[in-house]
Amino acid sequence: MPADRLNSLDPNRIAQHLRGPDGLVFDIGPFRVRAHSRLPAIRDHVVEMYGQYPLADPDYADLRFSVNPPRGLRALWRGQVNFRFDEETPFKPLPIAQARPFFEWGLNWCIATTAHQYLLIHAAVVARGRFCALIPGRPGAGKSTLCAALVASGWRLLSDEMALIELNTRQVWPVPRPISLKNASIDILRGFAKDVFLGPVVTDTHKGTVAHMRAPADSIAAAGIPAEAAWVIYPGYRAGAALATTPVSPCRSTLRLADDSFNLPLLGARGFSVLAEVAQGCRSFELVYSRLEDALDWFDRLAGEAMA
Numbered sequence: 001m002p003a004d005r006l007n008s009l010d011p012n013r014i015a016q017h018l019r020g021p022d023g024l025v026f027d028i029g030p031f032r033v034r035a036h037s038r039l040p041a042i043r044d045h046v047v048e049m050y051g052q053y054p055l056a057d058p059d060y061a062d063l064r065f066s067v068n069p070p071r072g073l074r075a076l077w078r079g080q081v082n083f084r085f086d087e088e089t090p091f092k093p094l095p096i097a098q099a100r101p102f103f104e105w106g107l108n109w110c111i112a113t114t115a116h117q118y119l120l121i122h123a124a125v126v127a128r129g130r131f132c133a134l135i136p137g138r139p140g141a142g143k144s145t146l147c148a149a150l151v152a153s154g155w156r157l158l159s160d161e162m163a164l165i166e167l168n169t170r171q172v173w174p175v176p177r178p179i180s181l182k183n184a185s186i187d188i189l190r191g192f193a194k195d196v197f198l199g200p201v202v203t204d205t206h207k208g209t210v211a212h213m214r215a216p217a218d219s220i221a222a223a224g225i226p227a228e229a230a231w232v233i234y235p236g237y238r239a240g241a242a243l244a245t246t247p248v249s250p251c252r253s254t255l256r257l258a259d260d261s262f263n264l265p266l267l268g269a270r271g272f273s274v275l276a277e278v279a280q281g282c283r284s285f286e287l288v289y290s291r292l293e294d295a296l297d298w299f300d301r302l303a304g305e306a307m308a
Contacts, residue, residue: 007051015043022058023066026050029175029223030164031111034061035103039081042067045100048199049178049212052220063110067103069096085110094205101202101210104180108161111175112262118164118173119274120262125158125172125227126150128303132172132227134163134282135235136260142237142289145185148213149292150299152193157219158227162262167274170281171226176219178212186211192292230306232257232284235295243294248284250276 006014006026017024023034024046037043066084070093080093083106090109094102112120123136124147137143144160151157158174165172178199181189186201186209197214232253248256254276258264264271283302289295 004054005051006046006053006055008055011043011047014046015040018043018046023061023064025056025058025061027054027056027223028177030173031063031115031175032056032061033107033110034058034064036064036066036068037099037103038068039096039099041096041099042103045103045199045212048197049214052215052217063107063114065106065110067099067106098202098205100199100212101180101205101207104178104212107177112162115164116263116266118166119264119267119271119278121163121165121257121275122161122260122262123163123232124160125163125174126155127158127227128155129307130228131230131303131306132156132158133231133233133299133302134172134229134257135233136257137235140237142185142235144179144181145188145237146235146292146295148179148181148185148189148196149192149296151179151213151216151219152189152196153296155299156222156227157215163229165229165274165278166226167267167270169226170229170274170278172229173226174219174223176215176223178214181211181213183208188292189213229278229282231302232279232282233299234284234286236286236288237290238288239290241288241290243291243298244288245298246286248286250280250282250284253282253284254279 018037023036025034070082079096081096081099082093083091083102123134124143125132125134135143147160157176160179163172199212201211203209257275
């Protein structure tokens, strides 16, 4: 039987698993993943970011992937790395210096393209008690920065990247993983929450400069506990702006969430019905802010009203 947590293994043992035929098998929320890699950077990323995750029996995995340099003639081009999912290579190689974010981006893709037992919405998700907030956001809207600040302030992390909504119950299932921070958000978070763990900064990616914030141990421990969607918050960071909120109607929120769904076309009418029910049951707002402290106070007031 496997040990309880990945951090019960020393880094050399983790490297052996990653290089071995069975890979390193561990649970992330509802998914059992089998990761393979020969790269020291991936070993270090797993040690730093995934130490609190439960190790799992290697006989079965939902997702099998690898992050490795190309083999064969492609290996002549030194300094590249591939992401493979089963026998598929869905992306072009990236510079080997980007192996850490490639691990995370590839795992996002694996979940978004296979987990169709859920309605998948591109949104961060954080929870207080049994209630959670979905935070969709276009690039530059501040979704990940806001998510990271909320989690650093005591909200439970369900996901930085996607809401997993169970089709039968409408519950939102956690898949807590490292939070991806980009560009100016990295220094903002460092200044806001000095106790969080941030991994190495990786520059010159297609998303700019990237670093990852480790998920809190209590969020990982609660990965088997779903939450009830209570709010949908559409953030918009604007430098120098005073905090302002505008209610969004359930109809309008339904359409906006539909635009942010990864798999709504595949799920069809059933998926749209689930999405509409979630939007109808949530309070939805546009949130404009410039100071994280103001935004966090407003989130706390929302949670206080729901739990009163």
